[in-house]
Amino acid sequence: MHLVIVSGTVFGTADLVADEAQNFCEAGGLKVSRLKALNLDALLALQPEALLVCTSTTGMGELPEPLVPLFHEMRDRFPLFTAVPFGVIALGDAAYGDTFCQAGEEFRELLLELQAREIEPMLRLDASETVTPETDAEPWLQRFVVALQG
Ligand SMILES: Cc1cc2nc3c(=O)[nH]c(=O)nc-3n(C[C@H](O)[C@H](O)[C@H](O)COP(=O)(O)O)c2cc1C
Incomplete structure (x- = not known):
């Protein structure tokens, strides 16, 4: 199973969460690639068998x-x-x-329109509640990896 992780950030936090997700998913036995050039051809070239999007929200609900x-x-x-x-x-x-978390919502809706299959309800990490989003994501990542392997 080849998982491609796409992350988008303003201040770096979403990339940190994506780093943690990569480590976690690799430890769970998945082949993981990070999308480095954030364009569609680069994404398609990786031939993803699964996708994980980590994104913050900026502006008035905008994508980074x-x-x-x-x-x-x-x-x-x-x-x-x-x-x-x-x-x-x-x-x-x-x-x-x-x-x-509107940017995450928008990406999620787009992926659903593109007929991808959501295997774990979207995780919302609230910066007003946590200062350790990368470790807070672990229980969700655990379920995500299990769902991918199942
Ligand atoms: C200028 C600015 C605008 C923001 N707008 C939103 C928003 O509309 N909705 C939201 O949920 N969070 C918003 N946030 C909060 C960020 O998404 C949150 O702090 C996140 O953890 C930043 O992650 P990053 O370091 O990956 O960019 C905003 C933050 C800033 C500084």
Whole structure:
């Protein structure tokens, strides 16, 4: 099972969570690649068998800038990921109210439109509640790995 991790950050936290996710999933026996060039051709070239998106939210519920081109390309070219298992780890801050974790929500909805299959409900990491998001993600990652192997 080849898992591709896509992460998008403003201040680096989502990348730290993605680092932890990579270590965790590799320890669980998965082959893991990080998408380095955040564009659709690079993603397709990796031939992902599973996807994990780690993204924070910025602005008024916006995607972090590095993820915007990939998101638009996926929405415009509409590559189907039929039945490809995926999960989303969304970083945000509940103090932002309605836009809490909205970038994660948008990526999740796009992947569902592209017919990918969510295997674990989206994890929301609230910066107003935790200062250790990378370790807080572990129980979720554990379930994600088990679901991928099952
Ligand atoms: C300017 C700014 C705007 C933000 N807007 C939102 C938002 O709309 N919704 C949300 O849930 N979190 C928002 N956040 C909180 C960040 O998503 C949160 O702090 C996250 O942990 C940052 O992760 P990063 O280091 O990967 O960028 C915002 C933070 C900043 C500084």
